[in-house]
Amino acid sequence: MTLTAGVDSDARQIALGLRQRDLSLLDALVERYQYRLVRYLIYVLGRRDLVDDLVQETWLRVLERGSSYDGRSRFEPWLFAIARNLAIDHLRGRRVVSLDTNDDEKREGLREGPASDAPSPFALAARTEDAQALAHSLQTLEPNYREALVLRFQEELSLQEISVVTGAPVSTISSRIHRGLDMLRSQLEGGSHGNR
């Protein structure tokens, strides 16, 4: 099955393919979303070492639970929600947790930041001067803020869609974006003043 343009029909096509566990569709989805999934998980975890394993687990979960995607909304929020739940389970050392559980504590947050001696993935990935200036701040920024920023400005999800991914209210998402921007802006302004 190939993917065609048009958000609505695209989502329905994906839902149908997932229900039939169509592996060629899954390969196309992997091709299409792999980089975005990797980037999202790096922003969520703030580290690179766990990401590849989680990406694989995410796609396996997509195959397993594909029939629960109904195609009425975009595929991305559903995919990121799966990846997020797996990331949180991983951080807490719980390998198997049902996605159907409505665990408020789990949905609420990514408070357990990584403690790793590895170099910051943001420093390694910075390709512009401003990105380099932001790399350290991003690493130290609270994961919930980083997540809101990447979903809004890189993935271009709406506040409602981000709310679906994170399980947090829209007002909380809005405030996370606001605070995240605030912190990064002051870092960027401070950095550029320092450079001058």
Place this chain on the structure above:
Amino acid sequence: MGTDRHEKFRHMIDQTLAGGIPVPQQQALREHLQSCVPCQQYRAANHRVVAALGGFSFEVDPSLNAKVSAKLQLQERQIKERGDQATRAGRRRWVVSCVLALMLTTAGAFLDLRLSGLIASVFDLERMHLRQEVVAFWIMPSLCLFLLFPLLPLLSAGGTNRKERNL
């Protein structure tokens, strides 16, 4: 112009980036930005942060897609095998149920035809009533079960197909 007023417009600038603001506020913000340099700078700084977020390029292991694809195929095979096992077990149960229902029906019919006279005389019952009760409470129910069991898989498959058509 007071700081509060700037704060209000800066909040609107943030909201515009976060998810948009209503049209009247957009108009007010546009007008304010035309004459307010600090707010213009604030907006430019925000845009600079957003642009900077696009300045990261993460490396992805080139073999990751192939690894995922291989794992998906393996998982799919395992799911299919589990499904096949469940189907085989279900089919066995179904055949056993059908045979039991058929045996019950046959036993009921035998009792009705051959033994009803004997039982009626032993227990001092009316033979016709006994035969009617055997037919109503034994032969008919077991015959219905025998006829219904083969239809269950068909009904179940029909339900699944309907769900897929509704997507």
